Amino acid sequence: MGQVDQLFHLQQIDDEIRAGKKRLARIVRLQADDQELLAARERATAAENELQKLRVSQNELNLELRGLNSKVKNSERRLYSGVVKNPKELSDLQHEIESLTRRRGVLEDEILEIMILAEEAGEEDKVATDSLLRMEAEREQELQELESEKTSLIQRINDLNNERKQLIALISPESMNAYEGTISRVGSTAVVVLKGVRCGGCQVGVPANLVKAADEGQLVHCDSCGRILTPM
Numbered sequence: 001m002g003q004v005d006q007l008f009h010l011q012q013i014d015d016e017i018r019a020g021k022k023r024l025a026r027i028v029r030l031q032a033d034d035q036e037l038l039a040a041r042e043r044a045t046a047a048e049n050e051l052q053k054l055r056v057s058q059n060e061l062n063l064e065l066r067g068l069n070s071k072v073k074n075s076e077r078r079l080y081s082g083v084v085k086n087p088k089e090l091s092d093l094q095h096e097i098e099s100l101t102r103r104r105g106v107l108e109d110e111i112l113e114i115m116i117l118a119e120e121a122g123e124e125d126k127v128a129t130d131s132l133l134r135m136e137a138e139r140e141q142e143l144q145e146l147e148s149e150k151t152s153l154i155q156r157i158n159d160l161n162n163e164r165k166q167l168i169a170l171i172s173p174e175s176m177n178a179y180e181g182t183i184s185r186v187g188s189t190a191v192v193v194l195k196g197v198r199c200g201g202c203q204v205g206v207p208a209n210l211v212k213a214a215d216e217g218q219l220v221h222c223d224s225c226g227r228i229l230t231p232m
């Protein structure tokens with residue numbers, strides 16, 4: 001392999017290492033990002049708490065209703081028992097029954113209202129829990145895939161680094177200087193392919209003598225952008 005071919009190969013290795021490291025950084029960010037799952041968990045917890053709260057209220061109101069019913073029943077029993085004869089006492093009993101019955105009406109409305117709310121909360125609780133379970137399963141799958149991709153990527157980058165070391169040992173210090181110098185001037189891509197008589201980097205036409213020299217395997221730079229030219 002000629003020096004320019006080796007530099008081109010080095011360029012390809014460096015490109016892949018750079019892309020691999022970029023993907024690796026992205027994987028680490030994706031692994032750490034639990035935002036969606038946390039939001040789903042918060043929603044499910046809130047729905048469960050709301051449902052629980054409504055059920056407690058529902059129980060309290062039902063208990064109160066049972067108490068009221070038995071009070072009304074007792075008062076009615078006394079009223080119609082014939083035991084109470086005093087008109088004042090009878091009228092008090094009647095008022096008490098009326099007042100208890102009014103309270104019972106209000107209570108029954110409240111119970112109906114809370115039943116509707118509890119039904120809605122039950123639906124939200126079910127939807128939120130199902131969604132959370134689904135997202136947890138998906139996230140677990142995603143994390144497994146990311147971890148496995150990360151492992152192969154790290155292995156691939158290690159292999160490329162070893163290949164790079166072996167390759168660099170074959171490249172002359174002058175060629176290496178030319179490669180690194182070009183990178184520091186033009187950025188990550190130092191070696192580009194000649195497309196006919198155009199530079200593959202800047203697309204500007206390359207003089208015939210430079211094309212010829214590149215074809216012969218000499219290390220030449222594009223006049224326009226300074227990149228190292230390699231034939232197809």
Ligand SMILES: [Zn+2]
Nearest residue numbers: 199202222225
């Ligand atoms: Zn160029």
